[in-house]
Amino acid sequence: MIRFDNLTKIYKDSNTDVVAINDLSLSFKQGEINIIHGKSGSGKSTLLLMAGGMLKPDTGYVYWGDNNVYKTSSLKRNRLRASYVGFMFQRFYLIPYLNVYDNIRYPLTLVGNENPKKRISELAERIGIAHRLTHKPHQLSIGEQQRVALCRSIANNPPILLADEPTGNLDVENSKILIDILKEEAQNGRYVIIVTHDDRVLEIGNRVIHL
Amino acid sequence: MLFKIVFSQIKQKLLVTLMLLIAMIALVSLYVYIKNTSQFTNRSMELIMKDMGHNYNLISKDCKKIDSYLINNNQVYFPISQSDLLLKERKMPSKYYVAMQQERLVVQNTEIILSGIKPLGGNFESPEKRNLLDAVKRNEVRLGADIAKSLNLKTSDTINIEGKTFKVATIIPYNGDIDDYRVWANIEDTWEVLGNKDSINILLAFLCMHGTNLENLLVQQQILLKATTPNLQQIIKMPIAKGRDKARQSTNKTLINLFYIISLITIIVISVTGLYEVHERRREIGIMLSMGTSYLKIIAVFLIRILLLAIIASIIGFFIGSFLSIWITSSFLETNTQNISIIWSDFPTALGLTSLFAIIAQLIPVIKMLSLDPVRILVED
Numbered sequence: 001m002i003r004f005d006n007l008t009k010i011y012k013d014s015n016t017d018v019v020a021i022n023d024l025s026l027s028f029k030q031g032e033i034n035i036i037h038g039k040s041g042s043g044k045s046t047l048l049l050m051a052g053g054m055l056k057p058d059t060g061y062v063y064w065g066d067n068n069v070y071k072t073s074s075l076k077r078n079r080l081r082a083s084y085v086g087f088m089f090q091r092f093y094l095i096p097y098l099n100v101y102d103n104i105r106y107p108l109t110l111v112g113n114e115n116p117k118k119r120i121s122e123l124a125e126r127i128g129i130a131h132r133l134t135h136k137p138h139q140l141s142i143g144e145q146q147r148v149a150l151c152r153s154i155a156n157n158p159p160i161l162l163a164d165e166p167t168g169n170l171d172v173e174n175s176k177i178l179i180d181i182l183k184e185e186a187q188n189g190r191y192v193i194i195v196t197h198d199d200r201v202l203e204i205g206n207r208v209i210h211l
Numbered sequence: 212m213l214f215k216i217v218f219s220q221i222k223q224k225l226l227v228t229l230m231l232l233i234a235m236i237a238l239v240s241l242y243v244y245i246k247n248t249s250q251f252t253n254r255s256m257e258l259i260m261k262d263m264g265h266n267y268n269l270i271s272k273d274c275k276k277i278d279s280y281l282i283n284n285n286q287v288y289f290p291i292s293q294s295d296l297l298l299k300e301r302k303m304p305s306k307y308y309v310a311m312q313q314e315r316l317v318v319q320n321t322e323i324i325l326s327g328i329k330p331l332g333g334n335f336e337s338p339e340k341r342n343l344l345d346a347v348k349r350n351e352v353r354l355g356a357d358i359a360k361s362l363n364l365k366t367s368d369t370i371n372i373e374g375k376t377f378k379v380a381t382i383i384p385y386n387g388d389i390d391d392y393r394v395w396a397n398i399e400d401t402w403e404v405l406g407n408k409d410s411i412n413i414l415l416a417f418l419c420m421h422g423t424n425l426e427n428l429l430v431q432q433q434i435l436l437k438a439t440t441p442n443l444q445q446i447i448k449m450p451i452a453k454g455r456d457k458a459r460q461s462t463n464k465t466l467i468n469l470f471y472i473i474s475l476i477t478i479i480v481i482s483v484t485g486l487y488e489v490h491e492r493r494r495e496i497g498i499m500l501s502m503g504t505s506y507l508k509i510i511a512v513f514l515i516r517i518l519l520l521a522i523i524a525s526i527i528g529f530f531i532g533s534f535l536s537i538w539i540t541s542s543f544l545e546t547n548t549q550n551i552s553i554i555w556s557d558f559p560t561a562l563g564l565t566s567l568f569a570i571i572a573q574l575i576p577v578i579k580m581l582s583l584d585p586v587r588i589l590v591e592d
Binding site: 049052054055075078079080081082083085087089093095096097098102105106107109110152 | 212215216219220222223494495497498499500501502503504505585586589
């Protein structure tokens with residue numbers, strides 16, 4: 001279960017205060033795709049970062065299961081994030097000097113799985129990048145890079161998958177492939193939260209939250 | 212995985228890493244080269260000072276110094292056993308004692324100074340750290356240059372002194388002081404010739420610096436002398452003692468200053484490169500943090516890498532510096548006993564200090580890294 005209770009985030013400026021999120025409460029169901037939709041500056045990314053345990057709200061709480069995320073120490077929060085949350089970014093953020101295999105392997109090592117060969121092979125096969133495991137990110141197409149980023153975010157089976165504009169840099173064909181995989185991930189029992197302004201993604205959402 | 216990341220990062224920024232490594236090797240080499248050279252130069256200067264003779268003499272408290280300087284009949288004898296008390300006192304800065312009986316005599320109408328000697332102290336730790344005078348065999352003499360010339364004596368000739376015949380074993384090269392008029396013999400022989408068995412009228416010694424300054428050393432010597440042999444008084448040949456002190460101080464101070472300069476440059480080079488690295492890798496750091504990597508692991512990557520470079524730099528730098536000192540310094544520095552060589556005992560220090568300074572220098576970029584906010588990095592993009 002992932003839940004937001006009365007979340008508020010205000011960015012303080014010397015002249016004005018910008019309210020990004022104001023007293024927002026939400027709860028999410030397992031296996032659902034939740035789309036957070038809104039125009040630029042509406043607070044979508046802020047909400048995603050707060051959901052991922054990376055940005056502390058001014059007021060309110062975020063729960064991952066029974067864990068009140070921001071009530072824990074930053075060290076414990078890091079550990080929780082490594083096992084609870086998979087992050088996917090619009091710009092992929094693959095580690096440039098590691099090959100595809102090691103990029104996917106990295107989050108697994110954070111939860112103590114140092115030899116996850118079988119898991120990575122299965123995952124790469126399913127996502128369609130098995131033939132690219134020894135390549136460096138710069139040797140991949142944009143669509144392949146995004147699929148590697150997705151593989152990495154779900155490698156250690158996190159219950160929560162957060163995706164920030166996952167189709168933002170993809171063409172129609174690659175977007176479709178990615179959307180299908182995201183659907184599969186939800187069907188596999190993950191909490192999927194996607195921030196997007198891409199109307200094609202809206203169609204797959206079980207719930208669309210407009211900000 | 213940690214080491215894979217370390218090696219992958221090195222491979223990715225190979226040029227920067229190589230530049231850093233070369234800079235570190237150059238600094239370690241320079242330090243090792245200068246240290247080796249200083250050490251052997253210091254040793255060489257010490258030997259030169261030692262060649263100038265004993266810088267510390269002890270005579271009886273009842274003897275006027277002028278009588279000792281003039282070696283006249285007013286010199287006062289004291290038991291040779293007094294020297295045993297000094298030898299037992301390990302903290303005594305004075306070392307390399309030579310018990311001596313010295314008296315003026317006339318041989319074949321030529322005035323000589325018969326000097327019976329007995330070097331004391333047994334084994335010494337190295338060829339440099341040994342007594343200034345070698346023992347003279349029984350029934351043999353060593354002649355000063357002027358005496359040999361006046362008496363027209365050569366090696367293997369014989370000389371009769373007060374009814375006892377001695378074989379000339381060696382003729383000492385011209386020295387330009389009273390030693391040129393000495394006839395050096397075994398003290399057992401001079402006791403036989405001059406009497407006063409088991410007594411001496413001067414104890415020659417050498418003040419060792421032990422890395423301390425001369426003033427402190429003299430105070431310590433005075434205190435210990437009073438405690439061990441209150442019946443003796445000291446004659447310090449200050450120019451020799453000061454010369455030795457200055458020589459040691461100059462090389463030591465030069466080395467310490469150089470050490471500070473090299474340490475500072477090392478820290479600056481590593482810190483600046485590290486800060487550049489943190490700036491270049493801020494996005495990676497941000498993404499790693501977002502995946503749940505702890506700061507500790509990211510810091511470990513930085514520290515392991517710089518530690519690896521420090522170890523490699525200290526090994527290569529140690530050998531380059533040592534070989535430079537062997538090739539370059541030995542071409543102009545004369546050492547009497549020991550050739551310039553690799554000082555293996557300095558290796559752990561070079562390794563330890565390089566690693567320590569590398570870690571200290573890397574702390575600056577690490578602190579900078581700790582101030583990075585992963586959210587800000589990711590949002591910026």
